[in-house]
Amino acid sequence: MARRVKTFLSQWSSRIFLLELDGTPPLYFRVQEQHRGEEKAPRVFAQFHKQDRCYSLLVCSPDRIRRAKFYGELKDKLLRELPAGCDLAAISSFLPDVRDSLVRGYFLKSSTEDSPHTERVLRELERRDPVLVCSYSGGEDGQWTQRLWSQAESKTLQMPVEYSVVPTEAPPYHPSTLNIINSDVFYSFDEAYDVLKKCGDIIPEATSVLETLPSREKARRKPDFPIVVIEGLDATGKTTLTESLKDTLGATLLRSPPQSLSPWRARFDQEPPLIRRAFYALGNYITAEQISQEAMKTPIIVDRFWHSTAAYAIATAVSGPVCNLPPAGSEVYRWPGDLLQPSLVVLLTLDPEERERRLRNRGQMKTDEEKELDHNRLFRLRVEEAYRRISGPACVTVDASPSADQVLQQVLLLIRGKCHL
Numbered sequence: 001m002a003r004r005v006k007t008f009l010s011q012w013s014s015r016i017f018l019l020e021l022d023g024t025p026p027l028y029f030r031v032q033e034q035h036r037g038e039e040k041a042p043r044v045f046a047q048f049h050k051q052d053r054c055y056s057l058l059v060c061s062p063d064r065i066r067r068a069k070f071y072g073e074l075k076d077k078l079l080r081e082l083p084a085g086c087d088l089a090a091i092s093s094f095l096p097d098v099r100d101s102l103v104r105g106y107f108l109k110s111s112t113e114d115s116p117h118t119e120r121v122l123r124e125l126e127r128r129d130p131v132l133v134c135s136y137s138g139g140e141d142g143q144w145t146q147r148l149w150s151q152a153e154s155k156t157l158q159m160p161v162e163y164s165v166v167p168t169e170a171p172p173y174h175p176s177t178l179n180i181i182n183s184d185v186f187y188s189f190d191e192a193y194d195v196l197k198k199c200g201d202i203i204p205e206a207t208s209v210l211e212t213l214p215s216r217e218k219a220r221r222k223p224d225f226p227i228v229v230i231e232g233l234d235a236t237g238k239t240t241l242t243e244s245l246k247d248t249l250g251a252t253l254l255r256s257p258p259q260s261l262s263p264w265r266a267r268f269d270q271e272p273p274l275i276r277r278a279f280y281a282l283g284n285y286i287t288a289e290q291i292s293q294e295a296m297k298t299p300i301i302v303d304r305f306w307h308s309t310a311a312y313a314i315a316t317a318v319s320g321p322v323c324n325l326p327p328a329g330s331e332v333y334r335w336p337g338d339l340l341q342p343s344l345v346v347l348l349t350l351d352p353e354e355r356e357r358r359l360r361n362r363g364q365m366k367t368d369e370e371k372e373l374d375h376n377r378l379f380r381l382r383v384e385e386a387y388r389r390i391s392g393p394a395c396v397t398v399d400a401s402p403s404a405d406q407v408l409q410q411v412l413l414l415i416r417g418k419c420h421l
C-alpha cells in the first residue's frame with residue numbers, strides 16, 4: 001500500500017470532510033467509529049432521503065503530478081461513465097491546520113435503480129486508479145453511515161470499515177488555503193522548475209519551456225532605471241496605458257508571460273492548476289531576466305508580473321466570497337525571495353459595468369448568463385482583493401475609469417514621485 005494512502009487512512013477519524021452541493025451552504029462533517037448503544041449522533045445529510053445511494057471518491061495518489069492530472073480528468077470520466085441521472089458535487093477532506101493535507105474528489109448521488117451500474121463504475125475506478133471510494137447509507141433514524149470500500153487496506157491498518165457521519169464546525173478559513181503554497185503559488189524558481197521537469201514525460205511541451213529558461217547563475221547589479229509593473233483585470237486598460245507609458249518615458253515595454261512562451265500558453269492553460277501555475281511562475285523569471293538586461297539602458301514598463309500570477313492562482317484555488325481568502329498578512333501573499341522586485345506596481349481598477357462595457361466594445365463579452373456573471377463577480381472580487389494583499393512590493397491602486405490620458409497623467413505622477421524620473 002502506498003505510504004500516502006496509508007497515512008491518509010490512518011488519520012481517517014481526524015479528518016474533516018467538506019461537501020459543496022449546488023445551492024446549499026458548505027457542509028462540514030467528520031466520521032466516528034460506531035459503538036453499540038451510543039447516544040445518537042446529530043443528523044448531517046438532512047437533504048437526502050433514506051433511499052438515496054451516495055458515494056464519495058477521493059483522489060489519493062502519492063505522486064502530486066499524477067494526482068493533479070487525474071483529478072483534472074476525473075469529472076469528465078465520471079460524467080461519461082456514470083448513469084445519466086447521477087448528481088455530482090465537489091467533496092474534499094483535510095486535517096485541520098495541517099498544510100498540504102487537503103485531498104479532493106467527488107460526491108455523487110445515484111437512484112436506487114441506477115446504483116448497480118454506479119457501483120460497477122466505482123469498483124472499476126478504485127481497482128485501476130488512485131481513488132478511495134466510500135458509500136453512504138441512511139438509516140430509519142435519520143443517521144448516516146459511511147462505509148470504506150478499500151477493505152484490504154483497512155484490514156491491514158486494523159481500522160473499522162463503518163463509521164457514523166457527524167457534523168463538525170467550519171474551520172476559520174476555506175480548507176483549499178491549506179494547499180496553496182507550492183501547489184498553486186510557487187515562491188522560488190526551483191519549486192516551479194521542479195513541477196515542469198517532472199511533467200516532461202507526459203507533456204513534451206514542458207521540456208521545450210525548460211529549454212527557454214535563462215541560466216540562474218549570474219548575479220546582476222542593481223538596475224539603473226526604474227521598473228514599473230501595471231496590473232489589473234482583463235480590459236482595465238493595461239495595454240493602452242503601457243503603450244502610452246512606453247512612448248512618454250522612452251521606456252522598454254515587456255510582459256509576463258514573455259513572448260517566447262506564447263507558443264505554449266494555450267497548451268498550459270488546459271492543464272490542472274499545479275502545472276498551469278508553475279508555467280506562469282517560470283514566465284516571470286524569464287521576464288525578470290529581460291528586465292535586468294534592459295533596465296541598464298532605459299526605464300522598464302511591465303504588463304502583468306508576479307501580482308497577476310499569485311492573485312489569479314489564489315482566487316481560483318479558493319471558491320466563494322472574499323472572506324474565504326487567506327487573511328491579509330498570510331504568507332501566501334509574500335513575494336518570492338529570488339524574484340526581481342519592481343520599483344512600483346500599479347493596480348488599475350474599474351467598476352464591473354465599465355469593465356464589461358469595454359470588454360463588449362472590444363467584442364469579447366463572453367456570456368451574459370446570470371449564473372456565469374454571478375460566478376464571475378465573486379471571482380473578480382477575490383482576484384482584486386488578492387492583488388491588494390500581496391506585499392513586497394505592494395501595489396498602488398489607480399482608478400482606471402477616467403479617460404486614457406487622465407489615467408496616464410495619474411500614473412506618470414506616481415512614477416515621478418516614487419522613481420524620481
Ligand SMILES: Nc1ncnc2c1ncn2[C@@H]1O[C@H](COP(=O)(O)OP(=O)(O)O)[C@@H](O)[C@H]1O
Binds near residue numbers: 402
Ligand atoms: N481610460 C480608458 N477609457 C476608456 N476606454 C479605455 C480606457 N483605457 C482603455 N480603454 C479601452 O478599453 C478596452 C480594454 O483596454 P486594454 O488596454 O486592451 O485593456 P487590458 O490590456 O487591460 O485588457 C480597449 O478597447 C481600450 O481601447
Ligand SMILES: Nc1ccn([C@H]2C[C@H](O)[C@@H](COP(=O)(O)OP(=O)(O)O)O2)c(=O)n1
Binds near residue numbers: 235257283304305312
Ligand atoms: N504574469 C502573469 C500573467 C498572466 N497570468 C495568468 C493569470 C490568468 O489566469 C491569466 C490572465 O490572462 P489574460 O488572458 O486575462 O491576460 P490579458 O489581460 O489578456 O493579458 O493569465 C499569470 O499567471 N501570470
